[in-house]
Amino acid sequence: MPATGPSTGARPARTTGTTTTGPLSAAPATGRPGSSPFVDLDRAAWIRLRASTPMNLTAADLERVRGLGERIDLREVEEVYLPLSRLLNLYAAGAARMHAVTSTFLGDGSGVAPGPRTPFVIGVAGSVAVGKSTVARLLRELLSHWADTPRVELVTTDGFLLPNAELERRGLLGRKGFPESYDRRALLRFVTAVKSGAPEVRAPLYSHLVYDIVPGAEVVVRSPDVLIVEGLNVLQPARPRSDGRTGLAVSDFFDVSLYVDARTEDVASWYEERFLRLRQTAFSRPESYFRRYADLSDAQARARAREIWSSINEPNLVENVLPTRGRATIVLRKAADHSVTRVRLRKL
Ligand SMILES: Nc1ncnc2c1ncn2[C@@H]1O[C@H](COP(=O)(O)OP(=O)(O)O)[C@@H](O)[C@H]1O
């Protein structure tokens, strides 16, 4: 569907509902100008932006992004994600202008011009089960409907997890999703190649069904307009190298990043609900790693989900994922019903 939006698109909300704050968990905003690098909008302020953003998604388009058991409705998409996609689309246009400025500055005939523009890369971070893949899939759909970002590709960092056999060898099977369970160098090489303008970049593929890397399978990224990189740890800072110097982080190659945020208790219950639904669907397939969970009673399945949550995913959230929230350009805060209640933007 062609984009029909106005050229200016989303504008910052004015005074009501717009404040500047520190961390999302901090005390109510003071609203003092200059007191924070963020602008904090409550839902009312954010959804007013909808008025200047035309709907570019039909119910049929939305069907495609509905995942397992999702009850995301068109109204939430219109009020929250549509303005967000417009803002991201405008940021992509801004990056294209920066690229053009660099090319002009260096001069086409100089021999050092940067060449064609590289993909606009958006990182999407947050806990297991917070809704990262739902947000990422929605944004892929919405962004691809804007005229200047029609080609949007999505890569999830689970493809960079070490294979189970290697995790087992390193004693890390119970720490899947922790930073050390990934081949971080390969992930960094991947984003570096994308932002170097490589015409074709390959990423390995993970199967949630078999709970392991699929040998030989890959995702191929062919210089899209936008690449969304979604994963628990995409905002992890760089690690010190063996020579004591600090290397680069994956997020150094992001043009913009998004952190999906919610109360830990809510995320735990979404994890549990998803686990219960999977038991009736994916887990019962013969090739499923979790085949043994398919025959559990409701109570047993809930207990197992809680056990996995509190032994792996919650500690990872607290120790590794949540501390990266402040590094994001945009934070979406969700309520227990998945509705977005606040949006925090860096002033840039
Ligand atoms: N906006 C939403 N509305 C309703 N349900 C949602 C929404 N976002 C996520 N969910 C549900 O929450 C659970 C976790 O979402 P998912 O996108 O799979 O999380 P993640 O990719 O972070 O692990 C899933 O069961 C999903 O259906």
Ligand SMILES: CC(C)(COP(=O)(O)O)[C@@H](O)C(=O)NCCC(=O)O
């Ligand atoms: C595959 C995951 C590590 C998420 O990876 P990501 O794409 O965020 O890098 C996670 O969904 C997972 O399976 N964690 C292991 C614990 C569990 O089974 O919930």
